[in-house]
Amino acid sequence: MNHPSISTELSSLLLSSPSIDQIGALERIARIQSRSIKGAAKLQGLRMALSMIDLTTLEGKDTTGKVRQMCYKAQHLHDQADGLPTVAAVCVYPSFVAEAKKALGTSGIKVASVSTAFPSGQASFEIKRLDTQFAIDNGADEIDMVISRGRFLSGDYQFVYDEIAAIKAICGPVRLKVIFETGELDTLDQVRRVSDLAIGAGADFIKTSTGKIQPAATFPVVLTMLGAIKDHFDKTGQMVGMKPAGGISSSKLALQHLLMVKEVLGEAWLTNEYYRFGASSLANDLLMQYQKQLTGRYQSATYFSID
Template identity: 75%
Template structure:
């Protein structure tokens, strides 16, 4: 099968987004009742959807190794918990993670394209991506060129994504919009449409370096773009809110939103991920509270 080359001219005109209306809609997702078995199932899904992340200048091989161990052993004191979906690291750390997780099904995601700013020559970005894939990355989290986007060079942004997707081949590509820098929901929607049509397998809110990151308003807007694309073409695109989701409650609200906008088909780590570094332990704590009826001290959950 030869994939058809995506064309910028095929990006549909993005509908406008009314911020006040979005805020109201999002508030409604937060009033659904999630408790008991429903909460346990939700928390388990959240755990299985996490991309456990470390993206720091001070990342070292040992830090990454330890995080990878945690990814596969979230809380061994309780049997039957899922593992996270993936670990997310810088390209230079991909070989370390690959080695550490060689016996598990956990995916290795690597950021690329001069993460987090994306301010590098196109060739550098391509090399960055190739390096990560050759080192064994299963998934690529690229950043869009926000500077170009805000300067109105939408075709440039589109072409960049399409080129990176070509390099990725069958590896799944997540496209980070860095919504905190796009500022308006109209822009978020437009960037989502560009990314989806350029070949993104996932669209992702943020790098985690800019605030605000994955607000529910932004995630809602991106989910609507995915919904519209699916209705138009029948093709599913994944969603990854990242940055700022550190509590179980917020994670569950996000799941409610996915459930009601995209439906249960998206309720798996194949189509929905959380990019987070500290979410897992809060979910584990809530999970154990559901199971045992008691809150345990944070010291009973490992920090890696």
């Protein structure tokens, strides 16, 4: 097999990418997960998690009606409760960006669009370029692209790097999130390598998964990606955002993720400018826990809007 040629820039990036101590990562996670957050801190954590959600619908059966309904939910999480934030963004397919933009109006909630032949990423660059351009032309504030996992796994790092850089060039000021689909990458070393690669190529955010493949945003994977963000910040002073997506459906998990961010990256990342949850069912669980904290009663899904 011909080894694809690699630029000196990328080669030094990959050479400095460390390997991950999996046992150490698991121990650190176990320690974080053993902590419990209660009372006022829990309320604040729940509100924070809500404000970081990218409310998502990425189904073949999506309709404009479904997207409008989700945009309403994004603005009115639970009107009976006071002091709730809105979610950070809604995340849809490019064909629904215009509809979402219209439905969200002046609410300040951003519209994120997946692109580059999501979820597989198996298309020509020309199609990926048009896909991205179409979303941006329709008003997308953020682009969630997928990397070419096949190319990455076969060692064609330059291809993956150039592709991200090219999409970033199209995005300009539009925030670019790069989805790795870590469930297909198998090892933490691979996750770390692709994180360094994507950050080097200009990603504003790195994101675990499409939500279509299990496992998705597991703790070891997220910890590894946070480590890459931290090292990049220490080296360059630039802050890159993090978005775990898929599998975070309970408040408990969400709060543990926030703890991990605080511990690894510090408080500067605890805002939706730098941290997001890609989720659909998480919002209602957070709302139910929030109401439980306020009323002392365990809640029922019956009293919360579906989406």
